[in-house]
Amino acid sequence: MVDGVPLVIPEVNPEAIDGIKVGKKKGALIANPNCSTIICLMAATPLHRHAKVTRMVVSTYQAASGAGAAAMHELELQTREVLEGKPPTCNIFKQQYAFNLFSHNAPVLENGYNEEEMKMVKETRKIWNDMNVKVTATCIRVPVMRAHAESVNLQFEKPLDEDTAREILKTAPGVVVIDDRTSNRFPTPLEVSNKDDVAVGRIRQDVSQEGNHGLDIFVCGDQVRKGAALNAVQIAELLL
């Protein structure tokens, strides 16, 4: 347990963790999934366990923190400059980031996906131990400081209605449901910043899929906490 948060590495598959050395050896390395993958899977995995995800379409809204503290600083600096009518300082990012967004800066591979997106595709398969699950992702950098958001469309093998999905997520470890349609209150990066839990909302039956085989959800998670440091510590505690 870390700060009262139960170990929540869904379906940790030892084969998924490369380079881990446990026991009496020193210098153990913890292989942590990518931040976007972790945040997405914290919400998708409990649903997957229940109804088996066959396909997942993800679009991300990634914060500056994912590119490091210097990136956060540059976003702030640029924002001040732009508000003063000055040209933005572009050291970390090659273009204006203030009041703008762009495709993730990770290198683009031959198949047209960038490394950030292919990590989601590959890591999901490893973590779920399912080489057949179909995943596509589009990763976008947005002018938010820390905490990523993700729009996730899910297709299931078995039917899963939105009410059951919501109940599953309400009891899922490390996950909090913020899903108030009347008040139009759903997860936001600001609200999850500096928190351990990943927040999920907009839980609804996908109108574009037959029967109850599809869901759309919106997930937010602190990129620095659950997206990186917290998850690594939890893996370590699980294994060591």
Added chain:
Amino acid sequence: MVDGVPLVIPEVNPEAIDGIKVGKKKGALIANPNCSTIICLMAATPLHRHAKVTRMVVSTYQAASGAGAAAMHELELQTREVLEGKPPTCNIFKQQYAFNLFSHNAPVLENGYNEEEMKMVKETRKIWNDMNVKVTATCIRVPVMRAHAESVNLQFEKPLDEDTAREILKTAPGVVVIDDRTSNRFPTPLEVSNKDDVAVGRIRQDVSQEGNHGLDIFVCGDQVRKGAALNAVQIAELLL
């Protein structure tokens, strides 16, 4: 023609335009599709004409301009306040918008979708004159001033490879392709602001779909121009 931009109302279906009065009657009303729909369909329609879209999954990154000039002003004001460590003024939006993002403020309907999303679902069917096309959308407000961005996943009835798709889009009216994988240069809202053309990039075969039946693309369009005023003028010129 408007400013050299050809009339680009894809598959204008007279039944899709409600309340239009043409000819000698005064006070003609132009029914314009929603901004998010227009921007998405400017890129999707040429591909649809070629290979028939059967399903479309959209996640939007919508600018402040979509909520009006006062919303743009509030975003700027909030950003200044937040940078000065002051609490943000929330008149238009109920929460902080600066360095944050949230589910679109349009009312949420009984099926869990908000009005903005259901407009995309319904208007796509009207414009393509196809009540069977499956569409799902998640609309998110991001701290960008004007120009929406959209991540669009497409499923086609006929195979359509990415190279052919790129060529189709290069010659599509009102569309410009920005798709440089080597330089990691793709459409951004800033780049399309104050321009008439909708920009599309990240054109790639969807790794989660069989054969060549799927594509992922990323589209940006000025919400005020093509997303509203320009398109309305073009409809008027087409009909009057």
